[in-house]
Amino acid sequence: MLFVDNVSLTLGDFHLNSxxxxxxxxxxxxxxxxxxAGKTILLETIAGIHRPDKGRIYFEGNDIxxxxxxxxxxxxxxxxxxxxxxxxxxxxxxFSMKIRKTDDDDIKEKVSxxxxxxxxxNLIDRxxxxxxxxxxxxxxxxxxxxxxxxxLLLDExxxxxxxxxxxxxxxxxxxxxxxxxxxxxxxxHHFEDVYALAEKVxxxxxxxxxxxxxxxDVFSHPCTPYVAQICGTENIFRGxxxxxxxxxxxxxxxxxxxxxxxxSGPVVVALRSEDIIISLxxxxxxxxxxxxxxxxxxxxxGPFIRVVLNTGIRMIAMVTRTSCxxxxxxPGCQVFVTxxxxxxxxxxxxxxxxxxxx
Amino acid sequence: xxxxxxxxxxxxxxxxxGVTLLVLGGLITFISxxxxxxxLTSPEIGYAIQLSLVTSIISTTLCAVVAIPSGYxxxxxxxxxxxxxxxxxxxxLSLPPLVAGVALLLFFARTPIGTGLEDIGITVVYTQLxxxxxxxxxxxxxxxxxxxxxFAMISPRYEHIARTLGCTDFQAFWHIxxxxxxxxxxxGLVITWSKAMGEFGAVLMLAGATRMHTExxxxxxxxxxxxxxxxxxxTTACILLGIAAVTMxxxxxxxxxxxxx
Numbered sequence: 001m002l003f004v005d006n007v008s009l010t011l012g013d014f015h016l017n018s019x020x021x022x023x024x025x026x027x028x029x030x031x032x033x034x035x036x037a038g039k040t041i042l043l044e045t046i047a048g049i050h051r052p053d054k055g056r057i058y059f060e061g062n063d064i065x066x067x068x069x070x071x072x073x074x075x076x077x078x079x080x081x082x083x084x085x086x087x088x089x090x091x092x093x094x095f096s097m098k099i100r101k102t103d104d105d106d107i108k109e110k111v112s113x114x115x116x117x118x119x120x121x122n123l124i125d126r127x128x129x130x131x132x133x134x135x136x137x138x139x140x141x142x143x144x145x146x147x148x149x150x151x152l153l154l155d156e157x158x159x160x161x162x163x164x165x166x167x168x169x170x171x172x173x174x175x176x177x178x179x180x181x182x183x184x185x186x187x188x189h190h191f192e193d194v195y196a197l198a199e200k201v202x203x204x205x206x207x208x209x210x211x212x213x214x215x216x217d218v219f220s221h222p223c224t225p226y227v228a229q230i231c232g233t234e235n236i237f238r239g240x241x242x243x244x245x246x247x248x249x250x251x252x253x254x255x256x257x258x259x260x261x262x263x264s265g266p267v268v269v270a271l272r273s274e275d276i277i278i279s280l281x282x283x284x285x286x287x288x289x290x291x292x293x294x295x296x297x298x299x300x301x302g303p304f305i306r307v308v309l310n311t312g313i314r315m316i317a318m319v320t321r322t323s324c325x326x327x328x329x330x331p332g333c334q335v336f337v338t339x340x341x342x343x344x345x346x347x348x349x350x351x352x353x354x355x356x357x358x
Numbered sequence: 359x360x361x362x363x364x365x366x367x368x369x370x371x372x373x374x375x376g377v378t379l380l381v382l383g384g385l386i387t388f389i390s391x392x393x394x395x396x397x398l399t400s401p402e403i404g405y406a407i408q409l410s411l412v413t414s415i416i417s418t419t420l421c422a423v424v425a426i427p428s429g430y431x432x433x434x435x436x437x438x439x440x441x442x443x444x445x446x447x448x449x450x451l452s453l454p455p456l457v458a459g460v461a462l463l464l465f466f467a468r469t470p471i472g473t474g475l476e477d478i479g480i481t482v483v484y485t486q487l488x489x490x491x492x493x494x495x496x497x498x499x500x501x502x503x504x505x506x507x508x509f510a511m512i513s514p515r516y517e518h519i520a521r522t523l524g525c526t527d528f529q530a531f532w533h534i535x536x537x538x539x540x541x542x543x544x545x546g547l548v549i550t551w552s553k554a555m556g557e558f559g560a561v562l563m564l565a566g567a568t569r570m571h572t573e574x575x576x577x578x579x580x581x582x583x584x585x586x587x588x589x590x591x592x593t594t595a596c597i598l599l600g601i602a603a604v605t606m607x608x609x610x611x612x613x614x615x616x617x618x619x
Contacts, residue, residue: 044518047518047521047522048521048522049518049521049522068521068526069518069521069522070521070522070523070524070525070526072522074522075522075523076518076519076522077519078515078518078519080513080515082513082515082516082518082519084516084520084534084538085538086537086538086540095520095523095524095533096523096524099520099523099524099525099529099533100524143523144522144523147523147524
């Protein structure tokens with residue numbers, strides 16, 4: 001479908017560094033990465049705005065590296081939407097039809113189709129600067145989709161919106177993806193977008209895609225500390241691993257954990273907060289790790305409560321409000337935390353840290 | 359000092375306004391109704407007005423033809439050798455027009471390019487064509503600068519989107535960037551035109567001051583002042599003042615408009 005093959009490009013402070021990305025079917029991809037990772041220029045390069053210094057881009061079997069954007073059938077939407085201010089909503093939506101001189105009946109059909117899906121029929125004669133954030137977003141989506149693109153690129157489409165509108169638009173984008181069956185590459189730095197939308201996720205860092213896969217695979221097996229951190233794994237500890245023949249001991253400062261996998265050298269240990277069980281008493285289970293802890297703080301977080309614990313080191317566990325009430329958790333309580341060994345993700349950092357320092 | 363600072367600034371601002379009003383307003387008091395009619399109906403001033411209008415409109419158009427594309431490419435950056443090019447292009451802005459005029463005169467009179475043009479029948483020195491060339495040369499850097507900053511305020515992402523929507527580079531510029539730069543373009547053209555109407559130094563050097571031949575309004579003012587025809591000179595000065603006032607009015611209106619956008 002789309003194959004970005006070893007693309008390198010430097011544009012001012014931003015760069016792509018031998019980046020490869022492969023979309024095989026019309027999937028919903030979310031690319032997540034910190035600002036400055038080069039996410040926007042990646043999208044612009046796929047759209048054909050920038051020509052790569054090195055590498056090729058293939059789309060539907062053709063080498064499109066040197067195609068003009070207009071010939072790629074790839075639509076794009078920026079966070080700041082870029083609705084043309086000197087045109088009405090209708091003129092904005094029909095712009096590509098006017099430029100491409102598409103047949104009239106065809107236009108009407110497409111417009112009414114999309115306008116209905118997105119519910120913007122009442123906005124059609126307004127000027128873009130009179131629209132609310134969510135309305136402007138829908139108009140920009142309609143404008144991008146009206147030319148029946150075969151790939152849709154979304155650059156932080158939800159970042160500038162309030163949380164209500166964001167949730168609604170997420171559903172709409174999902175609906176569009178299902179309805180039109182086109183692949184989407186969606187860039188974000190919001191972790192929620194990955195959970196809510198992604199069929200596949202790619203992690204981007206320093207101009208490279210460092211990990212791709214199904215969200216659950218990437219989340220449960222982050223391959224670098226950075227990936228673990230942006231995946232929302234809240235417990236990330238730096239430490240030193242020492243192999244001892246049958247396994248290894250992870251020295252995390254004020255806490256040592258013994259695991260059966262052999263590691264040695266500097267490591268980052270990731271433990272997802274959802275994988276930690278809190279109990280009032282020690283209980284027998286197959287889980288190998290139980291630690292005594294003091295509750296430090298309770299932080300409400302939607303339907304859940306994040307419980308900050310002191311087990312010698314600071315840990316965060318996620319519990320429901322109900323269990324929090326039932327256990328009468330409050331700062332100062334003594335509790336036990338339990339987690340399975342498979343929940344402990346050890347990432348050796350020796351080499352990677354050296355690389356990142358360069 | 360603190361409590362005097364604000365009043366002093368205000369007094370100085372009003373003082374400057376007062377001086378301007380006294381000096382320019384005073385000019386109007388020197389003309390008599392008789393001399394206005396006499397001047398405006400005189401063939402010499404009629405000729406000067408017509409010549410000034412024609413040359414300034416042509417030179418402004420030619421400035422636009424060059425300045426719009428140049429300003430655009432310079433606003434988008436990334437041009438090889440952009441910095442020295444910009445410095446070179448902006449140099450004439452701080453150059454006295456008289457110097458530009460002398461350089462133009464020598465260029466067209468003494469260099470192989472100038473004499474070559476002369477040989478194929480294009481005579482610039484001491485002709486009406488010289489007026490247009492002088493106005494164009496002096497005003498071009500100004501309009502390039504205005505267009506460059508107008509385009510620079512428009513995010514290139516508008517064009518990127520337009521290109522994904524089916525535009526070629528040129529269509530994206532023509533349908534999106536240029537209309538969005540409308541306010542800057544119009545005010546730039548109005549000011550350029552008004553500067554061309556009033557251009558004196560460079561025109562004097564390149565086109566000379568020949569009565570009824572290369573006699574634009576400023577040249578007419580100069581010639582009549584030199585020969586002591588004060589009435590005609592003052593009326594001409596008032597016409598130029600009127601043009602400046604109208605231009606300023608348009609400019610203010612336009613910049614208000616662009617702030618609202």
